[in-house]
Amino acid sequence: MNMVKVGSVGLALLAFLWIGSSVAAQTIDFQVLECSGAGGLDVGEVYEEDGFRFTKGPGEPHVYKRFCTGAPRYPGSTALYNNTANGQIILAKIDGGAFTVTEIKAVALNGPAAVPINFVGTKSGGGEVRHGVVTDGRGPSGGLETFVFPPDFNDVVKLEWVQESGFHQFDDVVLEAGGGCGEKAKLKAKCKKGGTKVKGKLKKANPNVAVTFRLDGGQERPGQTDNKGKAKASWKHQDPGGHTVTVCDLETRC
Numbered sequence: 001m002n003m004v005k006v007g008s009v010g011l012a013l014l015a016f017l018w019i020g021s022s023v024a025a026q027t028i029d030f031q032v033l034e035c036s037g038a039g040g041l042d043v044g045e046v047y048e049e050d051g052f053r054f055t056k057g058p059g060e061p062h063v064y065k066r067f068c069t070g071a072p073r074y075p076g077s078t079a080l081y082n083n084t085a086n087g088q089i090i091l092a093k094i095d096g097g098a099f100t101v102t103e104i105k106a107v108a109l110n111g112p113a114a115v116p117i118n119f120v121g122t123k124s125g126g127g128e129v130r131h132g133v134v135t136d137g138r139g140p141s142g143g144l145e146t147f148v149f150p151p152d153f154n155d156v157v158k159l160e161w162v163q164e165s166g167f168h169q170f171d172d173v174v175l176e177a178g179g180g181c182g183e184k185a186k187l188k189a190k191c192k193k194g195g196t197k198v199k200g201k202l203k204k205a206n207p208n209v210a211v212t213f214r215l216d217g218g219q220e221r222p223g224q225t226d227n228k229g230k231a232k233a234s235w236k237h238q239d240p241g242g243h244t245v246t247v248c249d250l251e252t253r254c
């Protein structure tokens with residue numbers, strides 16, 4: 001009987017986590033851009049959906065475009081591409097807040113080709129995370145391929161990549177606003193012994209995600225939230241006085 005109880009508790013927990021992490025997920029699918037006909041159409045320098053905004057590198061000669069449903073290079077769903085070779089694709093929240101990117105779909109732009117795509121995320125507290133993929137060689141008529149980002153693409157304020165040679169279209173960018181900590185997260189800081197010892201406590205964050213605490217903008221402490229969304233960090237031997245603790249896009253002083 002004990003075994004059965006343990007099993008059902010585990011199942012209940014898993015179900016809760018799945019629901020908790022899927023509620024805020026959004027997919028940028030470009031479907032409002034769907035067009036009929038055998039050609040392609042301009043999208044422009046900027047595209048906005050679901051509170052997110054795509055922009056391009058400064059001074060690029062060509063805009064974002066998409067293929068219409070009857071085009072030979074239509075990949076089965078309306079997708080975006082930067083029409084400038086080596087142009088930059090830049091994604092951020094319109095309000096500048098932190099977010100997590102979990103998935104993207106991509107396919108070669110012109111025909112069968114293995115195309116490199118090198119993603120760079122800028123973390124909310126500074127620093128970069130990188131993830132490189134290569135498409136499987138299908139052309140647009142073979143349909144879009146799904147790529148999953150590593151977990152450290154949480155808590156970023158910008159995702160960017162380059163329209164590298166070979167060239168690609170992309171679609172279905174899956175995102176969550178609020179970064180790794182989530183939108184309900186709260187941060188507390190305590191300065192002890194005149195400020196020489198500092199503690200940071202995070203609660204109500206997303207469960208089981210990697211986070212990075214910082215003291216006064218540096219002195220990183222990597223952490224991991226538990227099943228309840230809690231994590232903490234501490235620093236010793238600091239200068240006496242007040243200090244600032246940050247994690248994700250949260251900041252507090254003591």
Ligand SMILES: [Ca+2]
Nearest residue numbers: 027028029050
């Ligand atoms: Ca959408």
Ligand SMILES: [Ca+2]
Nearest residue numbers: 029077078171
């Ligand atoms: Ca689409």
